[in-house]
Amino acid sequence: MERNFLRRLITAPVAVALVLGLAACGGSASDPGTPGANALSGSDQESTDKYTTEKVIPLEEVDPAQLDLITEGTLRVGTLSDAPPNIFIDETGKFTGFDNELLRAIGKKLDLEVEFASTDFSSLLAQVQNKQFDVGSSSISTTDSRRENIGFTNGYDFGYMAVVTKTDAEIKGFDDIGDGKRIGVVQGTVQDDYATNTLGIEPVRFYDYNTVYSNVRNGQIDAWVAPSQQAEGQVKKGDETVIAESVINTQNFTAYAVNSGNKELLDALNSGLDAVVEDGTWNELVKEWYPEREVPKDWAPGSQAVKLP
Template sequence: MKRKALLATMLGVVLTVSVSACSSSAAGGSSSASPYELVDGNDTLHLLVASDAAPFASVNADGKFEGFDVALLTEITKRLDLKLDVKGQDFDTVLPTIAIGKADAAASSIADTDERRKTVTFSLPTYTGVMSVTVPKDSSISDAKDLKGKKVGVKSASRNAEYAEDNWKGTELVYFSDENAMFNALQTGSIDGAFFDGQSADKYVQQYDVKIAFSAVNDDNRGAAIVLRQKAPKLREAVNKTLREILEDGTYKKIFEKWVTTEPSQRQIDFLTEYYDAHPSDDYPAK
């Protein structure tokens, strides 16, 4: 099913959580109504993640969610005196779920785009990276022109899919709901290449007989951010204010270096510092 058609369909139905687990965060949350416009009206922020998006979000051996985004949201909710409930869901259903008010936030290295801002809003960015075409080691694919007539896997409703649709005419795009299924298709030869986020591509290259053919970056890159409901401006302002504090006091660096081990933290810190300075309002992004 095409990405836009899938999103339109999911907006009209109640979505089913395919994987769920809880991650405890803030101790000491009160039972009184929260000032942050949370969906259940109390002191628990309900977060959705894609459960196969390591190192940003994944399920560990104990059935608990972990990763960079989970740790970052745990720290944010702790500082806001909130509890955190984490559930896993297929990536292409995450944003529609936020849009219809069934959860407060989502985070799995999700890019902030104009198209997505039509139904949800975003925090200040938390990460920026590249997108990489991953192929078998014996593949002759080395740049975008080699993709013509080839089958390339993309994750449904992802920024990568949008980029591929706009830039790779003549390429047969094959849509997958999760990265594991896409990588399995690459291994079995069902597709010629797979278009992953850079972190995921690095992970597969380190573990399997594949290579990165080339990488790409969107021209309008705002980085990845925390997805939030449009009807929760107070939550967005509080999250943005807390993100600034976490970056300034060194907590961001500690979280990043614990969970993202394939790249230096300074590149991210420089990007975020420059971006935060250029967008001084915690109301960003205003609709």
């Protein structure tokens, strides 16, 4: 089934499919390995979605006791602490953000407690597959390569990425990234793989979003290739930084990671996701965490059977 995703967000052409061989969120392009190669070209602005399920099992048929959880009745979730507005710890010490609050709502539909723990992004998928966590919640872009090693729910968000620079920087977008520039990424992300294998540069790798952004602000790096959601959460008035360009990735949606052998949990989460889409919770959370964002009319979270209210 073809699902047309959002065609453009700010200024750019559509992002091509990103393929990852790293630990967590990656890229191939028509000219990989050439400095300055444009991984954002070549898309027909449509994608054939091979993975979104046609429907889900009825919510009342989910048995929480059969989900092979680390602790029965509780979803143990690996997440990040520093990536607003999606995944972060607020001033009260609570794990929150769009992704985590959505997962709490899904857990409530499944009569499950949701327990979060902080981890490094580069370790998250391996930790889920090794059953240190039941679920990974970190705005994870799905790719064919990742699916060889981990399971993913249906999508709950679309993916896009950005270039963050100083306001007076020479870099004005993706086309300006190449050799001779110090480009920061968070280790193990789609953006790490994009910079390394698509642009053919050696990025400066950081363990977390706060540190890479601080290095943009103080001029230690020329730009940060970032998930757009995290860029929007970091860039603030008075920082003398700017989101120079932001582009949609039409090929890979954002999903929760699950151990590849735990089909029962995967099916349950998909049922819960459809339920929070149908009752309006997904829309409410989008309005809360992305007040200026418009949901594309030709994109929807969850299975192919669910419709946004």
